[in-house]
Amino acid sequence: MARRSDHAPEELKRLALEAGRAIVMEEGLRGLTVRRVAERIGYAPGTLYNLFANLDDLIVQLNAATLDALAVVLVEAARAELAARPERLVEAYFDFVESRPRLWSLLFEHRLPEGEDLPDWYRPKLAALLGLVAEALGPLMPDQTREARQAATVTMWAGLHGISTLAVTSKLTLVAETEPRALGHLLVRRMLGGEN
Amino acid sequence: MARRSDHAPEELKRLALEAGRAIVMEEGLRGLTVRRVAERIGYAPGTLYNLFANLDDLIVQLNAATLDALAVVLVEAARAELAARPERLVEAYFDFVESRPRLWSLLFEHRLPEGEDLPDWYRPKLAALLGLVAEALGPLMPDQTREARQAATVTMWAGLHGISTLAVTSKLTLVAETEPRALGHLLVRRMLGGEN
DNA sequence: TAGAGAATTGAACACCGTTCAATTAATGCG
DNA sequence: CGCATTAATTGAACGGTGTTCAATTCTCTA
Known part of the structure; x- marks a missing residue:
């Protein structure tokens, strides 16, 4: 169970959802992309696919x-x-x-x-x-x-x-x-x- | 007023809308792309930008x-x-x-x-x-x-x-x-x- | 027939979602 | 303590997207 920093999987998921929420609140669905969410939480895009299908x-x-x-x-x-x-x-x-x-x-x-x-x-x-x-x-x-x-x-x-x-x-x-x-x-x- | 074939601009627009309509009826919004519409009417993607913003x-x-x-x-x-x-x-x-x-x-x-x-x-x-x-x-x-x-x-x-x-x-x-x-x-x- | 000018093209750009081999880092074990 | 195992993470790559625009093709007029 290795991880890059102190984020447990559940915590990371919470962070990603929070980032997505912020983006949607600012720009709506059109602004919500995998890359933007990843960038916002400081991870690579691929990481999100461990958390979400x-x-x-x-x-x-x-x-x-x-x-x-x-x-x-x-x-x-x-x-x-x-x-x-x-x-x-x-x-x-x-x-x-x-x-x-x-x-x-x-x-x-x-x-x-x-x-x-x-x-x-x-x-x-x-x-x-x-x-x-x-x-x-x-x-x-x-x-x-x-x-x-x-x-x-x-x-x-x-x-x-x-x-x-x-x-x-x-x-x-x-x-x-x-x-x-x-x-x-x-x-x-x-x-x-x-x-x- | 040169044109590739016998399609006046208005006719061409009608064709494009008809193609878009067909795509949406078959696959919904997710299937509707500029390239697919263009392909369906036998024109290049760029042409659609003469017809629509x-x-x-x-x-x-x-x-x-x-x-x-x-x-x-x-x-x-x-x-x-x-x-x-x-x-x-x-x-x-x-x-x-x-x-x-x-x-x-x-x-x-x-x-x-x-x-x-x-x-x-x-x-x-x-x-x-x-x-x-x-x-x-x-x-x-x-x-x-x-x-x-x-x-x-x-x-x-x-x-x-x-x-x-x-x-x-x-x-x-x-x-x-x-x-x-x-x-x-x-x-x-x-x-x-x-x-x- | 030559030239003008409009319609059309398609390559290029910057993005997108998604995959996956390679890399990194933390853990358990000897 | 050091090493092997194992899981998390990366980032390049793929095939797609909307959009632009210089270059090309075509038709009409002079």
């Missing part, structure tokens, strides 16, 4: 960390009293997106090569995130079946994603004078059966 | 054509009698996405470099598409202000986009057993103030 793998792990961070802020928002939860969750979601737009963009901008799909450990992460929201908002849809509540939650989730994506890529300001955040609130209110 | 420009024009095609099918769906329009529009949208998933994906997968924004002629195209939907569904929201109707329309638009994106990248099957299409109907029903 390839660049796609690194990106997927970067995205997993972003999902974890999102989960943290959503859990916090879900602590609010029942009536306030929808608004708090929407606020937390948009705060997150606006505070790290490029990192959040990476979540959806990056696509695995044709035919490859996300690793098995990714699925539970996503499911947990959705489950968290579903559980927080479930009591607000009492007269619905479990399936209906799940469908409503997923629709809200996808809807917020859609609004944010269009906003971040400025394809929304092209057609809407309303703030994305307000659209998010509107969406959730209506999906929960609100009257206005 | 760069690859991004070619992709934007490809996307514009996709938007036009989407407009055509939505216009057709909007012809339905008022009560049937929401369902017809959702069906038309998903039919479009499912019939050309990779072409539709390109619409949102591609991002211009940091700081560059979409050309001026792109904005009206998007606005027209949204306007079309807003006009078709406006009568179903009679007790709303113009701004509220616009906001609801944009939210539906973004929501359908979100649902489709997650579905195409199979990040939806990970968490939802419901068909994306059904989620789209649910979204539109609720946004229009439907009770179920």
